[in-house]
């Protein structure tokens with residue numbers, strides 16, 4: 511069998527200035543998958559605002575992103591569970607950049623727990639971060655995204671395609687995110703706003719992977735494309751979905767998992 515192909519640098523496929531003059535608003539952009547999406551989008555000329563709860567971590571990430579790309583990146587400390595805090599972050603984006611073109615709803619929380627011992631507060635916490643947080647972000651950004659005829663990408667998952675043990679809270683939340691995106695696509699399509707979902711599979715070096723995958727898990731045999739995902743695999747999909755090449759794509763869920771969800775074993 512030949513060795514699995516790595517994801518290429520997106521600039522081998524898309525113009526380095528394809529997002530020049532555009533502004534990206536990203537929740538969960540401090541680290542992991544969303545950090546990589548922001549980094550890659552900035553390498554194509556976008557300016558960004560990254561939103562999350564860890565003010566110091568956000569500041570460090572924003573500095574690093576700006577230095578690497580030469581674009582502008584600002585941090586906004588907000589808990590997506592609080593609509594007023596999200597609105598303040600949007601106001602900061604408007605004051606700084608005067609516009610928002612692209613939104614990534616990526617803030618998420620997770621842990622493994624069986625329904626039998628999952629407290630109501632634990633279930634509510636994850637639904638409030640993942641689903642309600644997405645709703646708050648959409649509500650707060652929509653006027654600006656309508657004005658720019660922009661686009662949303664929501665970060666979901668594949669775990670709710672089957673009954674995955676110990677993931678009731680996240681499965682319920684992510685199924686809701688998929689549904690919310692579809693409704694947004696239909697309602698806002700006539701105004702030129704697009705909304706799509708990316709559903710990542712197992713992505714190496716992320717908090718989700720560390721928390722959810724058994725130690726020593728090997729992708730061979732479980733992933734048809736033969737390797738673990740990288741954050742760049744998700745970033746490349748986001749670049750495509752935000753780019754003019756996806757102008758007639760809305761209301762979709764793009765699964766980026768090397769084919770893993772088709773053969774996932776229940777264990």
Ligand code: HXC
Pocket residue numbers: 618619620621622623628629630631632633635636639666667668669680710711712717718719722
């Ligand atoms: C059972 C737990 C728990 C655990 C928290 N809780 N961790 N229950 N098992 N391991 C319960 C608490 O006991 C409490 O309920 C309630 O959840 C709220 O917990 P807090 O710690 O007070 O909440 P908070 O500080 O807001 O923390 C949120 C969090 C936390 C989600 C619970 O884990 C977090 O912020 N994590 C960092 C982000 C993260 O996990 N990222 C990974 C995303 S991966 P009680 O009843 O006791 O008061 C991802 C990928 C999905 O989303 C797809 C993968 C393929």
